[in-house]
Amino acid sequence: MGFLGPLRKRAMDAFLKQGLPGRKSEEYKYSNPEKLFRGASIKPESLGLESVNFNVSGLEKKPSVLDLKKLDKALQAFEIKGVSENRVVLVNGVYIQELSALPDMPEGVLICSLAGALTDYRSLLEKHFSKYADVEADPFIALNTAYAGDGLFMRVAEGVTVGKTIHILNVITDEASALLNKRNLILLERSAEVDVVESTVVVSEEVNVGRNVVNELSELILDEQSRLRFYRMQQDCEGLNLISTVQVLQKASSHFDTHTITLSGDWMRNNLNIVVDAERCETHLNGLYITRGIQHVDNHTLVDQRKPNCESNQLYKGILADKSTGVFNGKIFVRRDAQKINAYQSSKTILLSDDATVNTKPQLEIYANDVKCSHGSSTGHLDEEAMFYLRSRGLSEESAKRMLLYAFASDVVDTIRIEPLRAYANDLISKQLDFDIKK
Amino acid sequence: MLSIKNLKAGIDGKEILKGINLEIGAGEVHAIMGPNGSGKSTLSSVLAGRTDYEVTGGEVLFNGKNLLELNPEERAREGLFLAFQYPVEIPGVSTINFLKTAIAEIREYKGLPALEAKDFLKMVKEKQALVELKGSLASRAVNEGFSGGEKKRNEIFQMAMLEPTLAILDETDSGLDIDALRVVANGVNKLRSSTRSFVVITHYQRLLDYIVPDFVHVLFEGRIVKSGDKELAMELEKKGYGELTR
Numbered sequence: 148m149g150f151l152g153p154l155r156k157r158a159m160d161a162f163l164k165q166g167l168p169g170r171k172s173e174e175y176k177y178s179n180p181e182k183l184f185r186g187a188s189i190k191p192e193s194l195g196l197e198s199v200n201f202n203v204s205g206l207e208k209k210p211s212v213l214d215l216k217k218l219d220k221a222l223q224a225f226e227i228k229g230v231s232e233n234r235v236v237l238v239n240g241v242y243i244q245e246l247s248a249l250p251d252m253p254e255g256v257l258i259c260s261l262a263g264a265l266t267d268y269r270s271l272l273e274k275h276f277s278k279y280a281d282v283e284a285d286p287f288i289a290l291n292t293a294y295a296g297d298g299l300f301m302r303v304a305e306g307v308t309v310g311k312t313i314h315i316l317n318v319i320t321d322e323a324s325a326l327l328n329k330r331n332l333i334l335l336e337r338s339a340e341v342d343v344v345e346s347t348v349v350v351s352e353e354v355n356v357g358r359n360v361v362n363e364l365s366e367l368i369l370d371e372q373s374r375l376r377f378y379r380m381q382q383d384c385e386g387l388n389l390i391s392t393v394q395v396l397q398k399a400s401s402h403f404d405t406h407t408i409t410l411s412g413d414w415m416r417n418n419l420n421i422v423v424d425a426e427r428c429e430t431h432l433n434g435l436y437i438t439r440g441i442q443h444v445d446n447h448t449l450v451d452q453r454k455p456n457c458e459s460n461q462l463y464k465g466i467l468a469d470k471s472t473g474v475f476n477g478k479i480f481v482r483r484d485a486q487k488i489n490a491y492q493s494s495k496t497i498l499l500s501d502d503a504t505v506n507t508k509p510q511l512e513i514y515a516n517d518v519k520c521s522h523g524s525s526t527g528h529l530d531e532e533a534m535f536y537l538r539s540r541g542l543s544e545e546s547a548k549r550m551l552l553y554a555f556a557s558d559v560v561d562t563i564r565i566e567p568l569r570a571y572a573n574d575l576i577s578k579q580l581d582f583d584i585k586k
Numbered sequence: 587m588l589s590i591k592n593l594k595a596g597i598d599g600k601e602i603l604k605g606i607n608l609e610i611g612a613g614e615v616h617a618i619m620g621p622n623g624s625g626k627s628t629l630s631s632v633l634a635g636r637t638d639y640e641v642t643g644g645e646v647l648f649n650g651k652n653l654l655e656l657n658p659e660e661r662a663r664e665g666l667f668l669a670f671q672y673p674v675e676i677p678g679v680s681t682i683n684f685l686k687t688a689i690a691e692i693r694e695y696k697g698l699p700a701l702e703a704k705d706f707l708k709m710v711k712e713k714q715a716l717v718e719l720k721g722s723l724a725s726r727a728v729n730e731g732f733s734g735g736e737k738k739r740n741e742i743f744q745m746a747m748l749e750p751t752l753a754i755l756d757e758t759d760s761g762l763d764i765d766a767l768r769v770v771a772n773g774v775n776k777l778r779s780s781t782r783s784f785v786v787i788t789h790y791q792r793l794l795d796y797i798v799p800d801f802v803h804v805l806f807e808g809r810i811v812k813s814g815d816k817e818l819a820m821e822l823e824k825k826g827y828g829e830l831t832r
Contacts, residue, residue: 536674536728539634540744541662541688541695550687554678554727 150273151265158282158292165286174285177474177506178416178445183360183388208322209241219246221350222316225383229567230344234314239322240329240363241297251311255304256341258313261330264300271302276332279366280394285418287390291364295330298363303339303373312565315345319387321352323359331365335373335401342376344568347391347412348383360388367393369401371425377405378568382575384412392418399425406563408572409436409444410579420449426456434463435559437579438471438503445474452485455515461492464559466552467503468583477522478510485515492522497529497555499583548584553577587612587649587783588752594643595632601642602628604808610752613780617794617819618787620805621827626787627671629805630756633785634668635661648752662688663695667750669741671757676728681740682710684728685747692748713746717773735766742773753777754785759793771796791823 167184168175210218218238225231235258236246242260249258257268265272282289303309319327335341369375381389389412397403407417421430436444450459465473475494496505509522529551537547556576563569588610595603602625610616620626632639633646635658646653648664656664676684689701701709714721717739729737738758745753755774759767774784774797786797794802794816802818803810806827812818 530674530676532674533676535636535658536670536676537679537684537688538658539662539668540684540748541659541692542684543659543691544657546687546691547659550679550684551676554676557678 149269154277155293158277158289161282162286162289162293165283165289168286174447175416177472178414178443180287180390180416183414209243210238210320210322215243215245218318218320218350222246222318222348225316225346225348227314227344227346227567227571230312230565230571231314231316233311234316235299236316236318237297237299237329238318239320239324239327240295242299246316249313253307253309255307256309257300257302257304259300261298261300261332262296264332268300268302271334272300272332275334275366275368277366279368279396279422280364280392280420285392287362287418288364288392288394291328291330291362291392294326294328295364296328298330298332300332301343302334303336303341305336305370306338307336308339309341312342312344312568315343317345317347317363319347319349319359319361319384323361325359327359327361327363329361329363331363333365333367333375335367335369335375337370338372339370340374342378342565344378344380344565346380346382347387347389349385349387351386359386360390362390364392364394367395367403369395369397369403371399372401373398374402375404376564377403378563378565379405379407380572380575381407381409381415382411384415387412388414390416390418393420395419395421397421397423397425397428397430400427401425402429404429404431404564405433406559407434407436407446408559409434409438409446410575412442412444414443416445416447418447418449420451421459422451422453423457423459424453426454428454428457430457430459431562432459432461432463433559433562434475435465435556435576436463436473437466437468437556437576437583438473439468439583440471441469442471443473444471445476447474447476447478449478449480450490451480451482452488452490453482454484455486455488457485458489459491461494462559462562463494464555465494465496465505466499466556466580466583467496467505468499470500470502472503473505474507475505475524476508476510479512479520479522481511481513481515481518481520483514486517488515488518488520490518490520494522494524495555496524496526497552498526499529545584549577549580552580552584556580588653589647590644591646592644593629593632593641593646595628595639595641597628597639602808603632605644606805606808606810608803608810610783610785612751612783613778614801615778615784615786615797615799617799617802617816618785618805618810619789619791619802619819619822622789624805625808626805627756630668630754630785630787633661633754634658634666659691660695662748662750663692665751667745667748667753669738669745669753669755669758671760673729673737673741675730675732677730679728680726681724681728681744685710685744688748709747713743716746716776717742718769719743734761735763735769738762738766738770739773742770746773746777751781752783752785754787756787757789758786759788759790767793768796791819794819
């Protein structure tokens with residue numbers, strides 16, 4: 148397997164050295180993954196790390212023809228008109244050609260399974276695969292690199308603008324391994340432009356009780372002057388425990404715009420690591436999470452500004468009901484040479500119940516002297532004065548609540564540039580808020 | 587229309603209203619004046635249903651209904667309106683948007699058919715003209731970035747839209763320059779009718795030059811200590827509260 152064998156070995160060693168993060172880990176302090184592996188069918192010692200085979204076909208099986216028919220039907224529920232016309236379906240990380248359709252791709256767009264790319268586009272993979280996500284930096288990056296069987300490979304060639312949005316349907320089914328490692332590599336060459344929407348959904352015949360742990364990793368490379376909009380919709384993921392790492396490299400004058408919208412899932416950890424390694428880049432990070440029950444959602448962002456004259460904007464908002472818990476940890480590094488950086492961060496949370504909690508931690512480390520950086524965070528209950536104001540005008544308590552929460556969430560949703568996706572997201576959010584309000 | 591009998595209320599265990607009696611008939615304008623801390627804002631808050639206040643005694647009948655048993659939205663739907671002393675800023679919610687919902691819910695409560703979109707818009711235009719409110723303001727987030735005058739005009743605009751039978755103006759004159767005061771008062775005067783009553787709460791006689799009251803009451807230490815006609819307001823202006831409350 149050439150380069151992959153030694154890489155997997157190194158990754159495994161790195162995982163064994165780091166081990167699963169526990170409560171003492173600074174990075175996983177409020178999201179202790181040990182509990183996901185405790186009492187479940189997965190135990191670190193039973194992972195069989197020493198006996199892993201270095202076969203990229205991986206541990207996941209492709210669904211049978213019969214299952215594909217069922218899946219095709221089930222997936223209609225997640226279609227977004229104006230977005231899903233060009234779609235790629237991954238089932239438990241395995242690229243499913245039969246369910247994918249890409250009618251509007253211009254020349255220069257390459258989309259295939261990662262496992263397939265390993266033979267067909269070997270030199271590209273050798274150059275980029277695992278070159279950005281550091282196996283020493285996080286045990287889950289290591290674990291993914293050691294195990295990942297399949298996923299998506301996408302390359303947009305130099306100068307190509309993809310006019311139509313590409314919808315990735317990231318499907319998890321009952322057949323997924325107890326610990327599923329999946330991997331994407333998205334490569335934008337010079338001046339390439341594309342909009343990608345990724346919906347993560349669970350398709351299950353039974354009520355999922357949170358057996359699965361999905362450890363996914365995407366490496367995104369934005370070459371000079373390229374532009375990527377990357378929207379993630381974590382919806383209909385009941386029962387899912389997800390560790391999702393997105394590792395981004397931005398080169399000169401590139402533009403990265405991303406949204407992470409989490410409306411479902413039992414235990415969700417999003418790591419968004421962005422290395423801005425050249426001048427005149429723009430980076431926009433937006434997040435919205437709406438939780439209930441005993442859900443747990445953790446957003447960890449890292450923007451590493453290494454070079455001058457860049458701008459980054461961050462806006463994360465959370466609405467937490469019941470006994471749910473949230474975490475926002477936003478790190479911004481501004482390196483010594485990175486002068487004239489504008490970096491802003493804002494995190495706001497509304498707690499709908501006294502039992503909901505959120506831990507917010509902005510972390511700015513600035514080593515350059517000519518920069519503009521700011522951060523702000525607020526956590527509170529719904530503004531009682533605003534509630535009274537609206538009710539005193541005749542609005543029911545329910546309507547007033549809905550209006551205030553919807554307005555709060557809109558700040559994030561309104562920045563979605565794809566109109567049909569914005570409408571779709573608004574619709575999902577109103578439905579979810581209605582549910583939380585009527586309780 | 588409104589009958590307040592021996593109303594006692596307070597906050598955090600401290601009694602502020604110590605037995606208010608007040609009868610307001612249809613079409614009447616009552617001014618309530620009093621020094622700081624006399625209980626003026628407590629009275630308006632209790633009438634509008636602010637939950638921080640605890641009513642410890644007495645009763646309030648609004649068109650025969652026990653007002654104190656109703657929640658704030660029910661009071662509004664029954665025809666009560668409070669113009670806030672400090673209107674709240676609500677990011678992301680436009681005045682037009684929430685008024686549309688408010689009017690729909692009020693009409694449903696009253697068993698009236700829904701208002702057609704074009705009739706609603708026509709009404710918005712009409713009422714905006716009444717308080718000389720720029721059209722763009724009503725489409726913006728409620729009171730966000732509004733000047734003091736714009737906020738108060740927005741209150742009167744909402745009052746005009748909701749067509750209450752009893753409107754309480756809580757220190758609507760505070761923070762207004764003379765031109766804004768004239769515009770606001772003018773708006774209120776146009777809304778006066780034989781079926782609509784007003785309670786004008788104010789510190790100064792100035793507002794009453796523009797909104798001429800039928801009755802003036804002096805509130806002091808949680809009680810109405812003197813009632814009269816508009817001459818009483820003049821007298822207060824001349825002599826101050828000191829003499830009257832002695």
